[in-house]
Amino acid sequence: MTVLDLLIAVRKHVITAAITFVVVVAAVTGYTFTRTPMYTASAQLLATYKSSSAAQDTNAAGQLNSGASYIKSQIATYPELVKTEAVLQPVIADLGLNTTVSALATQVTASNPTDTMLVEISVEDADPKSASNIANSVADSLTKQITATLTSDEGEKIVSPVNLTKVQQAYVPASPSSPNKKLNIAAAVAGGLILGVIAALIKDLLDRRVRQASDVTAIVPDTPILGTFSRSDMFTDKAPTIISHPVAREAEEIRRLRTNLMFSLPETNLSNVIVVTSAGQSEGKTTTSVNLATAFAETGSSVLLIDADVRNPSVSGHLGIEGNVGLTQLLTNQLSSQDAIQRYWKPNFHVLPAGKQSMNPSIMLNSRAMKSLIAQVAGHYDHVIIDTAPMHVANDAAVFAKEGGELLLVVGLGVTEKKELRTTAQELTTLEIKPAGISLNFAEAEKQKDDYYYYYGSDEKDSKGSKDSKGDKAGKDKKH
Structure with missing residues (x-):
């Protein structure tokens, strides 16, 4: 099928294409304007390696290399660790949230930008103030969880070699992050045009009779x-x-x-x-x-x-x-x-x-x-x-x-x-x-x-x- 054949099919079934376009645009527009505006606040943490003074004096270069490798292996687990009960339950208790760990986990996302030692924590909520409070609280809870001193089975205290520092706190967002009205409407127009052409083409292919x-x-x-x-x-x-x-x-x-x-x-x-x-x-x-x-x-x-x-x-x-x-x-x-x-x-x-x-x-x-x-x-x-x-x-x-x-x-x-x-x-x-x-x-x-x-x-x-x-x-x- 050539482009000309496609244009002929659309011309023959222009009403079908137009109806499809209007339905798609109306549906997406209606969905966009009826959704509750959501706000996203983000906080950033920097992971560094703790080393003893003696180690720094004897083999500083080797200690740094080994620390960097260790952090890279550990930081990849933090985005999933953020959604665990150990991190989120203290946040619920600290802020007095009327929610559950699983429900709060759907609002929280974490990522580790490529080739960085950063952990970015984002929280989406209908209330911009709550979004920033939860993001900062989750960042603090994760820091405590990572840097906490652990006790081994033999009773020895183990100090975490990773240190997390909040380098960017979450501020109250000024505008909603979703829905993106301009982007959604633009996508609806583009999608409506494509689906309209497809609908006209399908109708033309399924039409058993000669029409023009x-x-x-x-x-x-x-x-x-x-x-x-x-x-x-x-x-x-x-x-x-x-x-x-x-x-x-x-x-x-x-x-x-x-x-x-x-x-x-x-x-x-x-x-x-x-x-x-x-x-x-x-x-x-x-x-x-x-x-x-x-x-x-x-x-x-x-x-x-x-x-x-x-x-x-x-x-x-x-x-x-x-x-x-x-x-x-x-x-x-x-x-x-x-x-x-x-x-x-x-x-x-x-x-x-x-x-x-x-x-x-x-x-x-x-x-x-x-x-x-x-x-x-x-x-x-x-x-x-x-x-x-x-x-x-x-x-x-x-x-x-x-x-x-x-x-x-x-x-x-x-x-x-x-x-x-x-x-x-x-x-x-x-x-x-x-x-x-x-x-x-x-x-x-x-x-x-x-x-x-x-x-x-x-x-x-x-x-x-x-x-x-x-x-x-x-x-x-x-x-x-």
């Missing part, structure tokens, strides 16, 4: 996106959008796809045959087929729309025409082309519905009769639009494309599953089929465009008449 154009181009590279249909109820009308709403933004989106597709089609045999399919169901391939065919017919070109999705035909339902008679009867020689093909909207716009399924669809669509039909209609019409089954249902579209037709892949944003689209792309690559382009459905419309087309459409609406029985409008021949 970058998802499509990542799965199907080197294939241009020729058109984008916005999410609109206009596409669910019984009549194609160009007929029912000719000056709407949605109609211009269809015309844009038509124009881009015309410029991208190669000058080859059967290049005027456009095979429309999708990876999965409910992605709007039939809606795209119907509206694209209407857009071509609008220009005056002769168009034939074929419903080759015989397993689940829906072209007739989109157009509000009879669909029980059509392709299946034509291929099985039950009807002639004149009886199977219907005229719709304009004399140059013809539709061949799927008809009733009477045999195995794969066998029928791969038959010589089907290939012969495509060759004939390709020579008779300017444009032939074939609506086929989704690729995860059957690879009929791939069969038509291998025969020379140009493949238009429809992708429904928020509907298409990445796994299905990836499988479709791999299958097309294996079959050496390069789609002519991609059409995106269910995109979110831009508000600025809506305002423009609303204003433009309101003027044109006044100049139009009312709809006739077929959904057409008076004045439909007006050029746009």
